[in-house]
Amino acid sequence: MEFRELLPRRRMVRHYAAQPVPRESIERVVGTVRRAPSAGYSQGQRLLVVTDERGRAEVVRCFEEGSWGGAPEDIEPWLESAPVHVLVCTREGDYHDRYRMPDKLDAGEEIEWPVPYWFVDAGAALMMILLAAIDEGLAAGVSGVPRDTADALRAAFGIPDDVEIVALVTVGVGAPDPGWSAITSRRTQPRRPEGESVRWERW
Numbered sequence: 001m002e003f004r005e006l007l008p009r010r011r012m013v014r015h016y017a018a019q020p021v022p023r024e025s026i027e028r029v030v031g032t033v034r035r036a037p038s039a040g041y042s043q044g045q046r047l048l049v050v051t052d053e054r055g056r057a058e059v060v061r062c063f064e065e066g067s068w069g070g071a072p073e074d075i076e077p078w079l080e081s082a083p084v085h086v087l088v089c090t091r092e093g094d095y096h097d098r099y100r101m102p103d104k105l106d107a108g109e110e111i112e113w114p115v116p117y118w119f120v121d122a123g124a125a126l127m128m129i130l131l132a133a134i135d136e137g138l139a140a141g142v143s144g145v146p147r148d149t150a151d152a153l154r155a156a157f158g159i160p161d162d163v164e165i166v167a168l169v170t171v172g173v174g175a176p177d178p179g180w181s182a183i184t185s186r187r188t189q190p191r192r193p194e195g196e197s198v199r200w201e202r203w
């Protein structure tokens with residue numbers, strides 16, 4: 001699909017059809033992480049892909065028992081309906097390792113990090129997944145992960161301490177989600193005017 005066709009279709013979908021997603025499609029979607037940019041080619045992004053029924057139920061449990069709780073009951077099921085859950089994670093240590101290599105040292109020292117590149121790169125990987133899902137004819141949605149849910153996920157899935165969970169991406173065949181659309185920011189907040197988001201030549 002051409003990028004200009006794909007982009008207008010990019011939106012968070014928070015409800016999925018009870019339809020399996022071919023394994024090869026998922027592999028292509030998550031495989032994009034290897035093409036995502038990363039600072040210094042540190043490649044600190046890590047994905048945990050959960051597709052089996054028990055694992056997905058465990059993800060849902062971790063969210064329900066976490067501080068944000070489960071989804072409202074009178075609305076389309078989001079996490080419960082998703083056939084694929086992808087935890088987008090980052091390993092900060094990969095950045096320190098890479099930037100302590102001779103070609104990256106600044107006056108013999110690791111650079112002073114202007115911003116945490118490990119989170120920047122996780123965001124880039126997340127975007128690749130969102131776009132690749134559309135390219136496969138699928139839909140995707142992102143949920144933040146509160147601290148206590150992240151701890152529960154870490155314990156449930158054996159995620160090492162040096163890997164931080166950045167977000168959950170759900171993927172599947174999109175189903176109507178009018179209830180979510182009505183309450184989530186996309187409909188309740190106006191799009192910021194272009195001139196505010198994008199400035200030309202001088203701030």
Ligand SMILES: Cc1cc2nc3c(=O)[nH]c(=O)nc-3n(C[C@H](O)[C@H](O)[C@H](O)COP(=O)(O)O)c2cc1C
Pocket residue numbers: 010011012013142143144145167184185186
């Ligand atoms: C890092 C991140 C965290 C997000 N967390 C949530 C979330 O917890 N719950 C939710 O409903 N949407 C979440 N979203 C989706 C945003 O609400 C959504 O992208 C925004 O409202 C714009 O809508 P659109 O992506 O459909 O254009 C998140 C998006 C990002 C990038």
